[in-house]
Amino acid sequence: MKDNLLHLSDIQSGQNARLKKIIGGQEIRQRLTAMGFLPGQIILVVKNGHPGPLVVKVKESKIVLGRGMSQKIKVEKI
Amino acid sequence: MSNKIKVALAGNPNCGKTTVFNMLTGSNQKVANYPGVTVEKKSGKCHYKDKLIEVVDLPGTYCLSAYSEEELVARHFILNEKPDVVVDIIDASNIERNLYLAVQLMEMRVPLLLVLNMADVARKKGLVFDIAQLEKLLGVRIIETVASKEQGRDELLGAIVQSWQSKTPMLATVRYGKEIDDEIKKIRQIIEENHLPIADKYDKGWVALKLLEQDEEILKACQSEAVAGAVEKGAKYIRDIFKDEPEIIIADRRYGFISGACQETVKSTTIKVRHDISDIIDMVLTHKVLGLPLFILLMYLVFQLVFIIGGWPVLLLEHFFGWMGQGITNIWPTGPDSILLSLVVDGIIGGVGGVVAFLPNILILFAAIAILEDTGYMARAAFIMDRIMHKIGLHGKSFIPMLIGFGCSVPAIMATRILENKRNRLTTIMITPLMSCGARFPIYALLIPAFFPVRLQGPILWILYLTGIVIAIVTAKILRHTIFRGETVPFVMELPPYRIPTLKGIVIHTWDRSKLYLQKAGTIILALSILLWAATTFPKIDISKYQGQKLSVQQIQQLNLTHSVLGRAGKAIEPAIRPLGFDWKIGTALIGALGAKEVFVSQLGIVYSLGNEEANSHTLQTTLRADYSPLQGLCVMLFCLISAPCLATLAITTKETGSWRWGAFQFIMLTAIAYVLTLIVYQIGSVLELGNKIIGV
Numbered sequence: 182m183k184d185n186l187l188h189l190s191d192i193q194s195g196q197n198a199r200l201k202k203i204i205g206g207q208e209i210r211q212r213l214t215a216m217g218f219l220p221g222q223i224i225l226v227v228k229n230g231h232p233g234p235l236v237v238k239v240k241e242s243k244i245v246l247g248r249g250m251s252q253k254i255k256v257e258k259i
Numbered sequence: 260m261s262n263k264i265k266v267a268l269a270g271n272p273n274c275g276k277t278t279v280f281n282m283l284t285g286s287n288q289k290v291a292n293y294p295g296v297t298v299e300k301k302s303g304k305c306h307y308k309d310k311l312i313e314v315v316d317l318p319g320t321y322c323l324s325a326y327s328e329e330e331l332v333a334r335h336f337i338l339n340e341k342p343d344v345v346v347d348i349i350d351a352s353n354i355e356r357n358l359y360l361a362v363q364l365m366e367m368r369v370p371l372l373l374v375l376n377m378a379d380v381a382r383k384k385g386l387v388f389d390i391a392q393l394e395k396l397l398g399v400r401i402i403e404t405v406a407s408k409e410q411g412r413d414e415l416l417g418a419i420v421q422s423w424q425s426k427t428p429m430l431a432t433v434r435y436g437k438e439i440d441d442e443i444k445k446i447r448q449i450i451e452e453n454h455l456p457i458a459d460k461y462d463k464g465w466v467a468l469k470l471l472e473q474d475e476e477i478l479k480a481c482q483s484e485a486v487a488g489a490v491e492k493g494a495k496y497i498r499d500i501f502k503d504e505p506e507i508i509i510a511d512r513r514y515g516f517i518s519g520a521c522q523e524t525v526k527s528t529t530i531k532v533r534h535d536i537s538d539i540i541d542m543v544l545t546h547k548v549l550g551l552p553l554f555i556l557l558m559y560l561v562f563q564l565v566f567i568i569g570g571w572p573v574l575l576l577e578h579f580f581g582w583m584g585q586g587i588t589n590i591w592p593t594g595p596d597s598i599l600l601s602l603v604v605d606g607i608i609g610g611v612g613g614v615v616a617f618l619p620n621i622l623i624l625f626a627a628i629a630i631l632e633d634t635g636y637m638a639r640a641a642f643i644m645d646r647i648m649h650k651i652g653l654h655g656k657s658f659i660p661m662l663i664g665f666g667c668s669v670p671a672i673m674a675t676r677i678l679e680n681k682r683n684r685l686t687t688i689m690i691t692p693l694m695s696c697g698a699r700f701p702i703y704a705l706l707i708p709a710f711f712p713v714r715l716q717g718p719i720l721w722i723l724y725l726t727g728i729v730i731a732i733v734t735a736k737i738l739r740h741t742i743f744r745g746e747t748v749p750f751v752m753e754l755p756p757y758r759i760p761t762l763k764g765i766v767i768h769t770w771d772r773s774k775l776y777l778q779k780a781g782t783i784i785l786a787l788s789i790l791l792w793a794a795t796t797f798p799k800i801d802i803s804k805y806q807g808q809k810l811s812v813q814q815i816q817q818l819n820l821t822h823s824v825l826g827r828a829g830k831a832i833e834p835a836i837r838p839l840g841f842d843w844k845i846g847t848a849l850i851g852a853l854g855a856k857e858v859f860v861s862q863l864g865i866v867y868s869l870g871n872e873e874a875n876s877h878t879l880q881t882t883l884r885a886d887y888s889p890l891q892g893l894c895v896m897l898f899c900l901i902s903a904p905c906l907a908t909l910a911i912t913t914k915e916t917g918s919w920r921w922g923a924f925q926f927i928m929l930t931a932i933a934y935v936l937t938l939i940v941y942q943i944g945s946v947l948e949l950g951n952k953i954i955g956v
Binding site for chain 2: 220
């Protein structure tokens with residue numbers, strides 16, 4: 182299925198994005214959901230240093246996401 | 260009614276749960292493992308009025324699904340051990356995310372109490388809480404604490420006793436919307452109709468909810484076709500309506516419930532500050548360019564601290580053990596030739612004392628690590644190192660145990676528990692002994708000045724440490740591509756806000772870990788010391804044969820060692836180690852070093868017929884210089900760095916991996932690498948006459 186969504190890893194430092202969906206297994210989805218990554222949630226990308234991990238802000242907490250993980254999160258730019 | 264109350268502490272990682280635990284129990288704690296898993300179980304006791312309150316600190320989790328060991332441990336404890344009260348710690352600054360776990364506890368219908376921790380920090384950020392209203396909406400009693408300042412201890416204990424006495428959870432019911440609620444009801448009905456045993460054990464509504472969430476563990480436990488069918492049907496129905504998995508919809512509804520409750524009760528008075536203090540510190544400490552150098556500088560400071568401040572007490576302890584040995588020898592009733600005396604002084608005091616003497620170093624190292632952890636910097640270090648670690652197929656968190664490995668491999672391997680993925684963890688365990696531990700330092704301290712001029716001593720030491728790291732990286736990379744092949748696990752980790760650590764917390768953390776080090780000295784090392792002592796002492800030579808010759812005490816010692824099991828073993832392996840540039844004397848010392856690396860030095864001292872006390876002195880260094888080339892000296896150090904980790908390390912590897920095979924694998928792999936590399940260095944070095952060239956002869 183094609184969509185126009187971006188990967189979270191495509192979002193530049195300092196920009197916000199809205200989470201649309203998480204691809205990947207149930208384990209990853211539940212883990213991320215529990216940490217506040219829900220569809221509709223606004224994510225602030227604090228730091229996106231290629232090729233390293235990302236730092237994002239979700240619901241008042243700062244979270245480090247490995248690059249691989251950030252490619253499993255589909256977002257739209259806002 | 261008994262007077263014992265069992266309390267479980269639950270909460271997100273970094274919510275201040277450990278601080279609350281320390282506040283409640285003080286130093287009255289013990290650390291054990293949950294049976295069968297590597298998750299630490301911390302428990303403690305305290306008295307309040309006439310009650311004995313037993314507190315168990317559950318692992319920090321974000322939810323109670325069945326995926327990670329931590330989550331399962333927390334869940335099983337709450338379900339099966341049935342604590343009288345479950346206390347969920349909520350970080351007041353991040354209340355919505357933290358309440359997600361609270362809601363899951365509410366779903367389990369357990370006697371629940373919420374602790375709103377660090378409310379002072381949250382208030383400074385401009386948050387205002389209507390606690391009474393929030394209590395009403397959730398149906399849970401909420402206690403406010405500032406655990407780092409020991410505020411709210413009595414209120415919390417009082418509330419625990421009250422909630423234990425009343426035993427009537429007034430918990431609010433979470434609504435997931437009509438469609439989901441209906442499906443839960445249907446599944447629940449089928450559970451009841453089929454009289455499943457699980458329904459008597461746990462709350463039926465919770466079981467039905469978990470089933471709809473497709474919780475593998477509960478599904479398996481039901482063992483009922485009817486239930487499985489109903490769950491399948493329900494899940495499909497939800498999927499069709501919402502175009503998403505039921506567990507995601509349920510999670511969404513939980514957050515909806517929470518934000519509904521918070522909307523009325525948590526108000527932000529100030530306009531949100533764009534950057535708080537943590538953000539500002541992070542701008543520097545996790546800076547793209549500055550982050551890594553700052554991290555290296557910080558590590559350098561830690562090691563300086565460990566060796567400079569730790570140096571003096573270590574010397575004092577060494578003197579103390581020397582003095583103790585001498586004192587016992589002096590007062591020994593049967594004179595200095597007694598075998599039993601030798602066992603006590605050379606075997607036990609020498610062996611165990613040699614390890615205990617490093618305690619000051621270890622204490623400082625662990626205190627520094629505790630400070631780095633409690634301030635929140637450790638998570639940043641993992642972030643900074645992730646880019647590098649990722650290249651070798653590990654992630655940033657693996658760096659923390661490797662760092663501890665510079666102190667001692669034993670606590671380092673225990674620290675690999677923070678890694679969730681088994682392959683990741685095994686790889687890290689395998690390479691951790693390559694971090695040059697504190698016990699290898701005496702070897703370098705003896706050999707480097709013996710063979711190299713002052714201007715080269717620093718660089719050689721640096722090269723040795725670096726070599727270990729490089730080999731670790733290469734080994735990890737190879738392991739991840741061969742036996743531990745598999746996708747690098749997704750890396751998710753929270754960066755907690757920076758906090759000023761509490762003295763109590765640091766003392767407790769430092770002591771907890773150091774205790775394990777001392778335990779190792781008291782058990783494994785003690786046993787090995789005795790074994791090694793026996794191997795160096797027996798069989799004894801027949802003194803009467805040498806009656807004619809005038810032999811010094813040292814010469815007799817040397818003859819004894821040559822004759823002993825260890826000496827013979829050293830001779831036996833000589834053909835194998837000759838290509839590395841080693842003779843039987845070094846072989847003997849190497850076998851001795853299996854027990855503990857630092858034994859190498861004292862063994863070499865004995866082989867060269869010098870008393871133990873002189874082993875570190877210039878005399879031995881002069882003797883060594885006469886017998887070996889700098890290249891040989893370098894090869895010995897290289898071999899000691901890489902080869903067979905000490906037996907305590909192997910024991911802990913076996914324990915942590917749950918199989919002696921991994922211990923054996925580690926031993927063989929590292930020794931093989933050491934052998935091959937030393938062989939290459941020695942052979943090429945000999946041809947090029949490298950040893951002489953380095954020192955400029």
